Amino acid sequence: MLIWLVCSCGGTQGAAYDEVRQPENGLHRQVTPMLVDLVSDFIPGVSVYIETSDERYYGSAGYADLQTQAPMTSQTRIPNGSAGKKLIGLLVAILEDKKLLSLDEPVLPWVPYDMVGRIQNLETMTLRQLLNHSAGIVEYNDVGELDFTRAQLAEEALRKGNRFALRFVLEQQAYFEPGSGFAYSNSGYVLAGMVIENKLKQPLGRLLHEHVIEPLALTETFVKGYDVEADDVASGYFFNMEEPDFVLPYRQRYNTKQLIVNTALADAPVSSSARDMAKLLKAIVVKKPPVNERIYRNMVGDAHLQTARWLPNFLHGELYYGLGVMVEKYDDGVLYHHGGNEFGYITQSIYLAEQDVAIGLIANCGAQDECDEPIIALTQTLIAHFTADNSD
Numbered sequence: 001m002l003i004w005l006v007c008s009c010g011g012t013q014g015a016a017y018d019e020v021r022q023p024e025n026g027l028h029r030q031v032t033p034m035l036v037d038l039v040s041d042f043i044p045g046v047s048v049y050i051e052t053s054d055e056r057y058y059g060s061a062g063y064a065d066l067q068t069q070a071p072m073t074s075q076t077r078i079p080n081g082s083a084g085k086k087l088i089g090l091l092v093a094i095l096e097d098k099k100l101l102s103l104d105e106p107v108l109p110w111v112p113y114d115m116v117g118r119i120q121n122l123e124t125m126t127l128r129q130l131l132n133h134s135a136g137i138v139e140y141n142d143v144g145e146l147d148f149t150r151a152q153l154a155e156e157a158l159r160k161g162n163r164f165a166l167r168f169v170l171e172q173q174a175y176f177e178p179g180s181g182f183a184y185s186n187s188g189y190v191l192a193g194m195v196i197e198n199k200l201k202q203p204l205g206r207l208l209h210e211h212v213i214e215p216l217a218l219t220e221t222f223v224k225g226y227d228v229e230a231d232d233v234a235s236g237y238f239f240n241m242e243e244p245d246f247v248l249p250y251r252q253r254y255n256t257k258q259l260i261v262n263t264a265l266a267d268a269p270v271s272s273s274a275r276d277m278a279k280l281l282k283a284i285v286v287k288k289p290p291v292n293e294r295i296y297r298n299m300v301g302d303a304h305l306q307t308a309r310w311l312p313n314f315l316h317g318e319l320y321y322g323l324g325v326m327v328e329k330y331d332d333g334v335l336y337h338h339g340g341n342e343f344g345y346i347t348q349s350i351y352l353a354e355q356d357v358a359i360g361l362i363a364n365c366g367a368q369d370e371c372d373e374p375i376i377a378l379t380q381t382l383i384a385h386f387t388a389d390n391s392d
Helices: 026-036 080-095 129-130 147-154 162-166 186-200 203-211 255-262 274-288 293-300 369-387
Strands: 001-003 015-018 045-052 054-065 222-223 236-239 254-255 271-273 318-321 324-329 333-342 347-352 358-364
Touching: 026 045, 026 054, 026 369, 045 222, 045 274, 045 369, 054 255, 080 129, 080 203, 080 271, 080 274, 080 293, 080 333, 129 186, 162 186, 186 203, 203 236, 254 255, 274 293, 274 333, 274 347, 274 358, 333 369, 347 369
Parallel strands: none
Antiparallel strands: 001 015, 015 054, 045 054, 045 358, 222 271, 236 254, 318 324, 324 333, 333 347, 347 358
């Protein structure tokens, strides 16, 4: 059911929201106005899915594409960015459970021959360390002066895979010895993706479908660079307001869709809807098959968590990192989450364990304060709603 609401919303001159035959009360009455108010020159569109023990909410506002005026809907998909790391972490935990690989064996035998000796400490790195950011491998985005982004733009129309990103890691100084620290690094997931493919001799997309996407019925999730449906996403927008010499145009709204969908890396592997993002994280925590106790422990169990630094938290709790999942332990419970943020797209997935509340959020803007801060504020507001003491 699609309901149109015309309003004055910044420079977009309109917004749309859709609900799936929901009553005009509860979350519908509280959340939908916030989504409509969020739409602006910097936030073209937003979509939210919330699932509680007795209610499901679908809501969206604004536009998936400003040129065509296509509305953002609950079925709209966008590239998930780093929020997609959960799929890689879950895939590896499942493959270990099936004894097809080991999280704790050295990855060296499965690294492309021409990279051996050119990534420091490679001989002692394990898959677990690559996935929980304890390998010490340098972040490819931090090499040079936006060297990776400049290379992306130079080949914007061409498909780029894991090898494209790893070339920025070669010959770089490691952050620390594997297992001796924590440093968030997308490069670890990129290298892990190559290792998985080389060891099992199958494309990562096929493995994700077989072991994760299809068993969990993630019908609105597709693998970038593998599924053609992964290209059918909302346009993403970046508005450079501050840096005349930045790599993207100054004071012009730039559509990043082609740039992002053509960069298919294992650190940001999928495009999906807000609903599927929420479903995936909840499935991991509540151990929905194929997730079992051993897979759960490998992903978010205390024995394997890394103390996380410099990553976002929402409830001022102690923050840890598992396999593609952040685990925030606060006074009254545990919050599981992971977001993604890149030029033109921002995502967030949340699961509040004690409240049994799953939240997925997507917006087709990203990597600038005018977008990120309101989206983060909305996420915090939603979390606060479910964690507040409602006993009165």
